Amino acid sequence: MESKFSADLDGFKACLWEVASASPSQLHEIDAEVASHADDAVVIESCQRREVYLIGTCTCSAPTKLRGLDALRHLSEVAAGLDSVVLGEEQVMGQVRTAFAGAFPPVRSLSDHAVAAARELRRSTNFNSHSGYLLDQGLKNAGIEAKGKLLVVGTGHMARLVAQRGLSLGFDAVVISGRTKPAGAWFTQGDFAWNPLAALPGSEPVEVAVGCLGSNAGQLATDTALPPVTSLILDFGSPRNFTHHGSELPCLTIADLLGSEHVRRRREEKRSPLQESLHGALDRRIAMAQTDVGSTVGELRATVERIRMRELARMKRLHPEIPVETLEAITKSLVSQIFHLPSSRLKSMTDDDLARRFVKLFEPEPEGAAR
Secondary structure, three states, rough: OOOOHHOOOOOEEEEEEEOOOOOHHHHHHHHHHHHHOOOEEEEEEOOEEEEEEEEOOOOOOOOEEEEEEHHHHHHHHHHHHOOOOOOOOOOHHHHHHHHHHOOOHHHHHHHHHHHHHHHHHHHHHOOOHHHHHHHHHHHHHHHHOOEOOOOHHOEEEEHHHHHHHHHHHHEEEEEEOOOOOOOOOOHHHOOEEEEHHHHHHOOOEEEEEEOOOOOOOOOEEEEOOOOOOEEEEEEEOOOOOOEEEOOOOEEHHHHHHHHHHHHHHHHHHHHHHHHHHHHHHHHHHHHHHHHHHOOHHHHHHHHHHHHHHHHHHHHHHHHOOOOHHHHHHHHHHHHHHHHHHHHHHHHHHOHHHHHHHHHOOOOOOOOOOOO
């Protein structure tokens, strides 16, 4: 008889869209289809992807659809940063954990295995990279050195990482531009200059300009909304930040970097062995979960997880100021530390009746029962 875990895994689906450097109209159409999924579907959004995960029937027209183990393996690759344009990007792990934090329990349970396997890989691999390293790739692709003045258009997380990377690479000056001057410590304590977005036309020339505006910012014409750019324009927006008309100056997008034969070849050389290790880690966790089904250890884990989820819900209500992913990490770590040794000892028990009585000690009392 097929276990519930196996049935959930078999019904697990991933609907995938690549949105890197999409136009506003393309992104609007994709987002409309993403939003048409059932309320219990989980959506991951970034400048590179739109992905929907669910258990059940899906009739959407996503260009890529995965099911079962293939879908779960893909999710683990996304969480580990193996599917990011910057291999090993660290921010995507938080995006995945946040997206699945309040998911339908069977979907969240499957995602836990994918995230755990991704964490295992990241602990053993020194990626030392983030999305700011897109700047490195853009410069290398165009054959441009990091010198002179760098303009970063945008003030969000991506803009911060690119600006900080620009200083590390050796640009003489890094100018931040946006509608509102950043107030965060990264800007106030960093060695950055400020130029309001409205003041960019007619400003002093820059060697490299990078677009890091959010999806609702609207597009800027490179010939009228920016100062003179002498070497390179990089557009890291989805949808694209810039409209580029007539100039011979290179304007590279994330899609251009992903499509580069040199970049693809180097990524695959590094990615393949990491992917193999990740799949091995995930397969071990799935095998353990399937072995636990119906066992005393499985019962203990299921009981403890129900208690953890109940307390997590209570903590969310009492402390809405704390991010859900932080509460998830704290409660999971605490439970793991407390129950790892008892679970290991329970596996070695030969007295099945005693083992089951031990598990029952952790079962919560029925609602309204006398204490």
